[in-house]
Amino acid sequence: MEIDLQEKTLPCLLKESVRRFAGNPALAEVDGETITYTGVGNLVQHVSRYLRQRGVHEGDRVAILSENMPHWPIAYFSILSLGAVAVPILTDFHANEIAHILKHSQCKVLFVSEKMLDKWQETGVQPENAILIDDFSLLPRQTTRERLRELIQEGRIEIQKIKEIILPSTKECAVREDDLAVIIYTSGTTGHSKGVMLTHRNIVSNALLTNSVVQVHDSDRLLSILPLSHTYECTIGLVIPILGGACIHYLGKPPVARYLLPALEKVRPTMMLTVPLIMEKIYKLRILPQLMEKPVTRFAMRLTAARKGLYRIAGKKLMKLFGGRLRFFGIGGAALAPAVERFLADSGFPYSVGYGLTETSPLISGSPVDAMRFRSSGKVLPEEEVIIHDPDPRTGEGEIWVRGPNVMKGYYEDPEKTAEVLTSEGWFRTGDLGLKDADNYLFIKGRLKNMIVGPSGENIYPEEIESVINKSPWVLESLVFEQEGALSARVHPNYEYLEEQTSRNHMTVSDSKRYIGKLLEELRGEVNGQLSSFSRIRRIIEQVEPFEKTPTQKIKRYLYVT
Template identity: 30%
Template sequence: MQYVAEHAEIDALVVFNPKRLAQAAEILPDLPRIDTVVLCDPGDAEDERPELPDRVEVLTLDAVQERGRTSVDDQAAAIEELRAQIDADDLATIIYTSGTTGRPKGVMLSHENISSNAITSVGQLDDFETGPEGEVVISFLPLTHVFARMLQYAFVYRGVSVYFVHPDNLVEALPKVRPTVFASVPRVLEKVYAGIKKKVMAMTGIQKSIGEWGLEVAQEYDMTEPGSALYKAKHAIADRLVFRKWRAALGGRVKYIVVGGAALQPDLANILSAAGITALQGYGLTETSPVITYTRPWRNKPGTVGEPLPGVEVKIADDGEILTRGPHVMQGYYKAPEKTDEVIEDEGWFHTGDIGEFDEEGFLKITDRKKDLFKLSTGKYVMPQPIENRMGSDPLVDNAVVVGSDRKFCTALVFPNQDQVRAQAKEFGLDPEQAIDDLLAEPDIVNAFRSIVQGANEGMDHWSTVKRFALIPDELTVESDLLTPTLKIRRPKVHEAYADEIEALYYEGDEPPGDRTERGAVLVEV
């Protein structure tokens, strides 16, 4: 917070609640430009506010809105004059990238950057009902992220209702709001699906049999193929017995889930589609406002991120990097022209840093991040994301990080989904209440994870397969700074935090010197 405040030279700070105000109080003495703090939710602790510098005025959001209403009445002409001076190319916002490495960069986006992206994106939804009686949107992604910001503008532009909820309250809010559209990152959807599987595993008797059968029917679904008459009959029955309950858990009316921030696994896209929910996968970056490509309802291909938006150009460089040009590309990095020149060519092509390819139908596929590519000591290059995505598609795996730079072979740090591990332990007849590091050392649990890694290795280049892995009894979180706000892994920080585990994976010989590290991680040979 302090770095961004200093770098952007801000005069006012908006905080959500008293907890955030207390955090701001620690740095405000070192930020002399700031003289106003807006507190969105004052809570019940008026008398417990932290001590702030005398220059700082604290306003509630209600007070700011009242001042705005007064200004509209008293200064209408002045406001209109200011509005008339704004040009489409003027700076609208600076969004600081969460960044997986280094300090965040301030991305300068103009009014045209954002408005063109928002209007064009929502315009691709041909059956999107507008106005007060139209679609109902629920928003739970952080508005500090460009994906949520752009969608907010797009939905308001189309005149529909947007309900904002905290992610912690999402489950309770869905049946009340009953949204028809919402945006998500893949990790949230993966957790929702893992939760469904967990509930099925906990069932008994005929209910469990029906639930497991419904999962099998969903897993067989392929939105690109019509399916046989027999499958269609099975699907119709599964829809009545199983899928309608899934839809009900999301409020019962969801038509679209707009997915961004990372790649959605093809299997999960098909499973959602089997349940009557269309997942529209998009691709972009903060620097591109953000959407570059996305799948349309009538042209939706799992495993891809769709086709370019109208007016957006995309090409693949000789080294496989995705380049893009158009009205969506940022003005540059704030106070960093040299960094801007590194990513935007004179002809306007922006270097995304992602590796990808177009398939024969013109759909873009992302294969990896250029900066994530690493080289083994043998000289072979490894793209870690494909195998990480395979491992992460299993409900038992929360996150997986493949490592191996300058090493002879690849290994992985595997962060289990602890709730799923306990549910699996119960299935194996183990005590699910024992300490998680003890559970991870149980032979049945180890073998379950070994099977996951072996399955992820299948069909991969032999040098990119994982030879050993560590089961880490921790969770990667945004609060620990090991995940970005959109749940992407901060690789360098994970490598640093788990350097001992990585080193332990590269032991000499066929057997590890011990079955656990000091942190309690379990070392496993594939």
């Protein structure tokens, strides 16, 4: 159903949804409270009135430093309803980075969760007001987690809840479509954090266009496991479900198996968003070992028809694992391994791969489940233009440029970096390499900055070599880089899988080390046998610890490539 908004602003979007879905559940904790759309509207109105009383006006910056919970969206919409600017901060950021963001954006107020209190105090930055987002309590200055518990136990009046304050009504703020809505500080693979400025029109346009491709209904249930401070989850996992009248459930705990599996059984989500690493781990650690356990299934995996049959059986079990009601499982934020996508496609699992960036609010391309094309990132969204700039005449590959209502305003207080990526004609240079087919489907090859030039000028994409390496059942993840004029790879093994092999053969510690060394050398031979001569790897290094990653689980390459 087409949704018609009077204005493309987030307060207008919320107001319309509160009107249409008043008594429907909107936000819930898996093991806690549920807030209806009417409840959300009332809370947002009350919190925004309080912010106004504390001197927050149009254009003022208000930060949110919190893990996902139902009160996160309340804070977000309260800020935006005033015409103020939300500054969501990733909880994984170091205290030094959080301090930089609070200072650089000149935040007037901070919403902070109890879990993040100590990290905030480490920054030494004190905004004019701090609010505990867990229950909307007003925090005295220099409140640590320990001091907060003492205050609560003592019943001190300093911990006064906004919800209990009687506030005078205020004139509704006239928020305009081109007003700045959020500043999102990115955590990229290059290590440089930039403040991406997105307007109300950017976010709402992207939400409406995405919803026209994959519609969210008021009967849908979502289980949120990605950080709301990232635009992927905030736009697609929050704004679009609110637009469609769905109910979003928050885990309240880390998305590890012991918490996630019972939540999936309880919520039985119809839609979920995730990043490739989550599905890749499920495939490598749960599905593949079972398929390769017996000689008969190992042999069947070599035969296309038999493998598809095994995948369909495994796909049914996977659907049950996710609650049995899934109709849409969105994957984005990084490249999905080909072997994992082949499993998802052949098993009939309702997956869809999309492509976007923080700077594009985020989605550029995506498709319904039944219109996905293998290895593509879906179709370019309506009203968005994509060109492949300076394509290679042989392959058609070039840098992806995008233009449309979703493209950011620029980087906050950084005109130089803004000019590097935004052209005078409004094109955004994504820095990603790819190609587009005749039907407007996008195929992503890798990052322009990651591309390595071969000995005779060949374009080498590390991500493509990594996908070959990661096919191995005992490899969890890898990173390819250039070193002294040759290609090397760091490989993080699946130690659980290797331990089964070594214990089965009663190997000593020194035997195990030699065994892993032998496997690495064999892997190098196998991989090189599948690559062009200019893409072959000279050396493979064992990466004992998992790679450090961004919130969307992309490896922070700058930490490992010198």
